[in-house]
Amino acid sequence: MKFTDFLTKESCIMDLKAAGKETAIRELADMLTQQGRVQDEEDFIKHVLEREMLGSTGIGNRVAIPHCPTQSVRGVVVAFGRSKQGIDFQSSDGCEVNHIFLMGTNPQDLNVYLKLLATLSRLLNDRVFRQDFASAATADDLIAVFKKHEK
Amino acid sequence: MRMGLHTIVVSIAGSAASLVTAKYAVALAKLLSVKLVALYVVDKKVLQDLLKSRIFVDVEARVYERDLEQQGAGILERIAKMAQEKGVAFEGMLMKGVVSDEVLNKVQELRADLLVMGELKEMTSRTEVFYDEGERILRRCPCPVVMVKNPAMVEALYKETAQQ
Numbered sequence: 001m002k003f004t005d006f007l008t009k010e011s012c013i014m015d016l017k018a019a020g021k022e023t024a025i026r027e028l029a030d031m032l033t034q035q036g037r038v039q040d041e042e043d044f045i046k047h048v049l050e051r052e053m054l055g056s057t058g059i060g061n062r063v064a065i066p067h068c069p070t071q072s073v074r075g076v077v078v079a080f081g082r083s084k085q086g087i088d089f090q091s092s093d094g095c096e097v098n099h100i101f102l103m104g105t106n107p108q109d110l111n112v113y114l115k116l117l118a119t120l121s122r123l124l125n126d127r128v129f130r131q132d133f134a135s136a137a138t139a140d141d142l143i144a145v146f147k148k149h150e151k
Numbered sequence: 152m153r154m155g156l157h158t159i160v161v162s163i164a165g166s167a168a169s170l171v172t173a174k175y176a177v178a179l180a181k182l183l184s185v186k187l188v189a190l191y192v193v194d195k196k197v198l199q200d201l202l203k204s205r206i207f208v209d210v211e212a213r214v215y216e217r218d219l220e221q222q223g224a225g226i227l228e229r230i231a232k233m234a235q236e237k238g239v240a241f242e243g244m245l246m247k248g249v250v251s252d253e254v255l256n257k258v259q260e261l262r263a264d265l266l267v268m269g270e271l272k273e274m275t276s277r278t279e280v281f282y283d284e285g286e287r288i289l290r291r292c293p294c295p296v297v298m299v300k301n302p303a304m305v306e307a308l309y310k311e312t313a314q315q
Binding site for chain 1: 164165166167194197198200201204205206208210211215218219222272
């Protein structure tokens with residue numbers, strides 16, 4: 001399963017305005033809503049924040065993957081946001097987060113969603129990918145990095 | 152050595168396409184007058200991998216596992232109804248573990264004569280091939296494998312297959 005089947009340059013914000021965890025999630029969710037991929041934005045955000053209350057999705061290496069299943073999204077959705085100043089996500093390594101992947105799935109597509117999360121996890125475990133990914137300046141560059149490493 | 156065909160196994164994932172695969176398996180079982188066994192495996196490996204990478208927390212992984220189980224039970228119930236309508240002897244099995252291992256072990260244990268599975272998705276990288284459970288099943292299966300394609304043809308075949 002290729003991550004770039006779901007992450008497109010249109011769903012990337014390379015310079016998030018948000019300075020906090022919730023506002024960053026809102027900024028990304030709003031973009032997905034405007035693209036027609038989220039039917040009920042508030043419900044989606046509520047589910048994502050409820051998941052955050054179970055434990056931070058800041059997984060280290062300055063990456064966070066807030067996510068949830070909810071009826072409010074169509075299929076599987078992915079958005080990416082980069083924060084230049086960094087956001088406190090209460091990450092496991094104590095560092096601020098610069099890269100946020102907001103993901104959601106309709107419960108009907110759980111299997112696809114889990115495989116996609118696993119694909120992202122595998123990529124992020126690769127130090128070379130992380131370096132390439134962090135140095136991508138534009139959304140086009142970012143997608144190109146994913147495509148290169150998914151080959 | 153056993154003569155003739157006795158058991159067809161169909162491997163079901165959670166997608167809508169799975170029902171097309173199941174319809175073909177039901178029709179085939181009816182035409183060949185054999186028993187059909189449907190397998191749905193809750194992918195524990197992917198849940199464990201996501202726990203290990205700290206994307207999931209314990210309680211969350213348990214909820215996903217429960218949801219996948221419910222989804223699997225629902226799909227198996229739908230296939231059981233299809234089989235009943237067509238008068239096919241049927242057994243549904245809900246399992247947990249590594250999908251390819253569970254399916255292949257069961258195929259061996261049941262001495263299945265044929266495995267029916269869904270179409271493999273398009274692979275564009277070696278990494279994808281390496282991690283794809285369907286690919287592993289196809290390569291390692293000890294019995295002949297039928298890969299279901301063309302949903303319109305399957306639908307027509309299923310409709311044509313005589314009711315009980």
